Structure formats: C-alpha cells, structure tokens
Amino acid sequence: MSGTAEVPSSGGEQGRAQPVLSARDIWKSYGRVAALRGVDIDVYRGEVLGLVGDNGAGKSTLIKCLTGAEYPDSGSIFLEGREVVFHGPLAARQAGIEVVHQTLGVAPQLDITSNLYLGRELRRKGVLGAWARMLDVPTMRRRAAEEVKGLGIATIQDIGQAVETLSGGQRQAVAVARAAAFGSKVLVMDEPTAALGVREAGQVHRLIASLRDRGMPIILISHNMPALWELADRVQILRLGRVVGVLAPDSSTMEEAVALMTGARVAPGS
Numbered sequence: 083m084s085g086t087a088e089v090p091s092s093g094g095e096q097g098r099a100q101p102v103l104s105a106r107d108i109w110k111s112y113g114r115v116a117a118l119r120g121v122d123i124d125v126y127r128g129e130v131l132g133l134v135g136d137n138g139a140g141k142s143t144l145i146k147c148l149t150g151a152e153y154p155d156s157g158s159i160f161l162e163g164r165e166v167v168f169h170g171p172l173a174a175r176q177a178g179i180e181v182v183h184q185t186l187g188v189a190p191q192l193d194i195t196s197n198l199y200l201g202r203e204l205r206r207k208g209v210l211g212a213w214a215r216m217l218d219v220p221t222m223r224r225r226a227a228e229e230v231k232g233l234g235i236a237t238i239q240d241i242g243q244a245v246e247t248l249s250g251g252q253r254q255a256v257a258v259a260r261a262a263a264f265g266s267k268v269l270v271m272d273e274p275t276a277a278l279g280v281r282e283a284g285q286v287h288r289l290i291a292s293l294r295d296r297g298m299p300i301i302l303i304s305h306n307m308p309a310l311w312e313l314a315d316r317v318q319i320l321r322l323g324r325v326v327g328v329l330a331p332d333s334s335t336m337e338e339a340v341a342l343m344t345g346a347r348v349a350p351g352s
C-alpha cells in the first residue's frame with residue numbers, strides 16, 4: 083500500500099459518494115501490444131457498471147489489473163479512496179475484491195456450504211478448532227442457508243446437495259453467492275453467463291440485480307447487450323485499450339454503444 087491519495091471524483095457532479103473502486107490512467111502492454119492505454123474506471127455502491135468492447139478491447143486485462151491477476155505498467159487503483167497495490171489475486175480478495183469468471187468457479191463434488199466456505203472454513207471454537215482443526219459445520223450450514231435464502235436462489239432446496247447435481251445456472255449462482263458473501267466490497271464478473279442458456283443466464287442476472295439492490299458495487303463484462311442494457315446503471319465502453327464513452331441505458335441506446343465500440347461513432351470531446 084502506498085499511502086493515501088485523493089481520488090479525482092467524477093461522482094461528485096452526480097451528487098454521489100466516492101467510488102468504492104476506481105482506477106486512474108492504467109497502462110498495460112504485452113510486448114508490443116498496448117492492451118490498456120490510460121484507462122479510468124469508477125464503480126459506486128449499489129450500481130452495476132457494465133463493461134463492453136470488441137474482442138481485444140482490453141476488458142479482461144483491465145479486470146485482471148483491478149483484481150491483482152496482472153500488474154499495470156503504470157496508473158493507480160483506489161479502494162474506498164485509498165490507493166492500493168495488489169501483489170497477486172489473493173491480496174485483492176483479502177482486500178474485498180471478488181471475481182467471478184466465465185468458467186464455473188465451483189468444486190462440483192462438494193456441497194453448497196463447502197463451496198461457499200472453500201478456503202475460508204470456520205473452525206470450532208477453542209482447542210478443537212485451534213489444534214484439531216475441527217470445522218464448525220453447523221454454523222457454516224446455517225450461514226450458507228441464510229446467504230442462499232437472502233439472495234433468493236429459491237430453487238436450491240438442499241444446502242447439503244452436491245453442486246454437480248445442480249443446473250449450470252444454479253452452479254453459477256453459487257459461484258456468485260460465494261463471491262458476494264462474507265464481507266466482499268466489490269464484485270467483478272467477466273462474462274459470468276457466457277456458458278449458460280438463456281433461462282439460466284436470466285437467473286444469474288436476477289441474482290446480480292438483487293446483490294446490487296443490497297448495495298454491492300458490481301463490474302459486469304458481458305457480450306449480451308440487451309441483458310446488460312436492462313441490468314446496468316452505466317455502461318463503460320472500451321475500444322483498442324481506451325475508454326471511448328460511458329453511457330446510461332436510461333438515456334442512451336444500445337446502437338450508440340455499438341457505434342462507439344466499433345469506432346463508427348466517436349465520443350464527443352475525444
């Protein structure tokens with residue numbers, strides 16, 4: 083961590099608090115390929131920020147830089163107004179930034195509770211937990227059930243059910259629930275519904291909306307423009323490693339976003 087820094091707040095004009103997660107002037111090259119060329123991003127409490135762009139626009143690279151999977155060549159990242167430097171994904175996760183990937187990030191043979199608690203199991207109190215490493219299964223079950231119920235994944239009947247017996251949509255819902263549970267501050271999702279059918283994707287989209295309504299800031303990469311237009315509060319458009327626009331689905335059309343994505347239209351002032 084390199085001390086504190088002022089975040090230039092674009093949210094101020096909109097009368098909002100500081101962004102939960104933001105980045106300024108992020109640059110990242112792979113050899114001669116400049117994947118990111120001075121990207122800014124802000125995500126606020128209680129919003130879904132869509133991130134779109136053609137293949138190769140730099141979406142995944144930006145996400146990797148924000149979540150500790152890549153180290154930017156230059157630029158700054160701020161979490162709750164304080165500058166952060168992540169040396170690896172675990173550090174970002176410990177700081178409260180959770181990622182859901184396109185591929186299902188669950189362990190199929192384990193049940194829902196075990197998946198939610200994978201890598202952060204609760205131990206029994208006292209000697210049994212500290213020395214014998216005994217797990218506090220009843221508490222984990224109870225909290226997992228609360229979490230699943232609170233998120234409205236109503237179709238999951240049995241918290242002890244192996245995840246491999248669930249549908250793809252339910253599995254991805256578990257992956258999202260896992261990411262959202264237990265004190266995470268920001269959720270970042272890179273095409274979380276790409277491997278799902280239409281109905282299953284709808285289920286995951288509803289879950290994302292309910293997390294947003296609970297205040298969770300969410301960055302969502304999706305190729306599904308109509309779904310994103312329904313779900314997102316703002317949509318940021320990347321093209322060739324630069325931000326070419328941020329649109330509000332309330333006041334802009336998908337066609338405008340596509341025109342910016344493809345370079346058919348150039349954003350005013352750029």
Ligand SMILES: Nc1ncnc2c1ncn2[C@@H]1O[C@H](COP(=O)(O)OP(=O)(O)O)[C@@H](O)[C@H]1O
Nearest residue numbers: 112115117135136137138139140141142143144
């Ligand atoms: N590990 C890598 N090595 C070399 N080039 C990469 C690597 N990752 C991404 N790139 C390049 O960086 C650019 C942005 O890629 P990416 O962030 O994956 O775009 P998107 O997710 O928007 O499709 C592309 O030109 C891609 O080929």
Ligand SMILES: [Mg+2]
Nearest residue numbers: 138141142143
């Ligand atoms: Mg990508």
